[in-house]
Amino acid sequence: MTLYYTLVFLLLVAEIALFMLLILPLPFNVRRKLFTFISENPIVAKFQYWLKITFVFILVLFIDSVNRVYRVQQELAATSEAHGNGGHAIHGHERLEVQARKFYSQRNMYLCGFTLFLSLILNRTYILILEVLRLEEKLKQYEGNSASKRQGKSSSEKQSAENKDEEIARLKRELALREQDLATLKKQAAGLHREYDSLAEKYSKTQDDGTPKKEK
Structure with a gap:
């Protein structure tokens, strides 16, 4: 596997x-402090920028790996068609080399694709958790205000309390x-x-001294 x-x-x-x-499952106060630090720290903001x-x-690498997989697939199809039309037979080491190139290209494509997809999931999870924390804090404020004003209310105050209960x-x-979105x-x-x-x-099973094993 190359450095990048x-x-x-x-x-x-x-x-x-x-x-x-x-x-x-962290406590509410700990989670709020953690996400407040992440969202407001300038060093974290610079790190997110980079x-x-x-x-x-990584997206460029993903596109390049998809292109390589496509070219290897075309090469395999061309050699198989030439062999089927009476062309020269494909030697074992040549076919093994093409299969190895195909496997490495697919591995790189899956690696870059999974990394990009998980980054989207992380971003969406982070936004949902911030939204959940905001709603929980707002809910506690409403519940605290509603509990402190239960007794001695006029009709207008009761209506306001009912509106708060609906909220x-x-x-x-x-x-x-x-x-529910977070669980998904x-x-x-x-x-x-x-x-x-x-x-x-699959990669560890098919690799032997840097080349995949020949399929039986």
Whole structure:
């Protein structure tokens, strides 16, 4: 694996670790302080800026790997067609070399694709968690104000309290929807992780001294 694809793999591992950190069931105050620090710290903002530039380069690598897979597929189709039309037979080492190029191109395509897709999931998860924290804080404020003004109210105050109760119910429904979206993202990230583990296991089984084994 070349240096830049090794760096892409390390970035993918870092994204997986960061996603696990985001979905940890931390207390509300701890999570609020953590995300406040992330959203307001200037060093983190600069780091996110450079990460965006890095993902642009990963997108270029992904497009290049897709192009390589397409060219290898065309080469395999051309050689198979020539062999079927009475051309020269494909030697074993030549076919093995083409299969190796195809496998490495597909590996690089999946690696860059998974990294880009997980970055989108991380960004969406981060936004949803910030939204959940905002709604939870607003809900606590409404509940505190509503509980402190339960007794000795006039009719207008009672109407205002009812409106606040309706607002609390609406916030609870919105919070439930955000948590449902967050759970969906967790399932998608888990499926992505399983798919990458399957690809890595396939790669380790087919590799022998730097070349894939010949299929039986």
